[in-house]
Amino acid sequence: KAGVTQTPRYLIKTRGQQVTLSCSPISGHRSVSWYQQTPGQGLQFLFEYFSETQRNKGNFPGRFSGRQFSNSRSEMNVSTLELGDSALYLCASSTGETGTQYFGPGTRLLVL
Amino acid sequence: QQQVKQSPQSLIVQKGGISIINCAYENTAFDYFPWYQQFPGKGPALLIAIRPDVSEKKEGRFTISFNKSAKQFSLHIMDSQPGDSATYFCAASGYSGAGSYQLTFGKGTKLSVIP
Numbered sequence: 001k002a003g004v005t006q007t008p009r010y011l012i013k014t015r016g017q018q019v020t021l022s023c024s025p026i027s028g029h030r031s032v033s034w035y036q037q038t039p040g041q042g043l044q045f046l047f048e049y050f051s052e053t054q055r056n057k058g059n060f061p062g063r064f065s066g067r068q069f070s071n072s073r074s075e076m077n078v079s080t081l082e083l084g085d086s087a088l089y090l091c092a093s094s095t096g097e098t099g100t101q102y103f104g105p106g107t108r109l110l111v112l
Numbered sequence: 113q114q115q116v117k118q119s120p121q122s123l124i125v126q127k128g129g130i131s132i133i134n135c136a137y138e139n140t141a142f143d144y145f146p147w148y149q150q151f152p153g154k155g156p157a158l159l160i161a162i163r164p165d166v167s168e169k170k171e172g173r174f175t176i177s178f179n180k181s182a183k184q185f186s187l188h189i190m191d192s193q194p195g196d197s198a199t200y201f202c203a204a205s206g207y208s209g210a211g212s213y214q215l216t217f218g219k220g221t222k223l224s225v226i227p
Binding site: 006035055 | 213
């Protein structure tokens, strides 16, 4: 099976802009979780989508949002970018019925 | 807030030696404990995982030891190789409601295996 894919791999944006990241899960997986990885905070949970519904959310401001489509692909959006949003954004795929999650390569976002 | 504490932050091991990374958790509702390996520029890769009904799980050179009463678990890498040099993350997961299983990660251990 193909693994989790994320696009784009790298992004450079300026403060105030918005960005959309995309994730395609492993075929047959219905759950997609998003994480933010930074050197200072480590890996932090953003939210999880299952069958097009957000069923869990971490402690991030409302500028961070997401959605999932009927084919399980997911997008994450960050509006009004801040310098502190510079991070590696990781998507993880799961059947949604266990805790086992498989990560994609991530999207490296740099906010200038 | 649910936490997973990981130590050490960095570790240098001689080739052929044993690498040991420790984690401790607080939430007794956690019921799944995976370890991830991450190389620079890559996403974390699932290495090995354990559930609290067993005290040890071994896969090749990698072993998880689990102590439920102490709420601690550790990763042992036997015969460490330079190719094992990476950052290792422990994590814990438990049912978060509405069918969700959220992973809570430790801060990571950067392992360097020197020849």
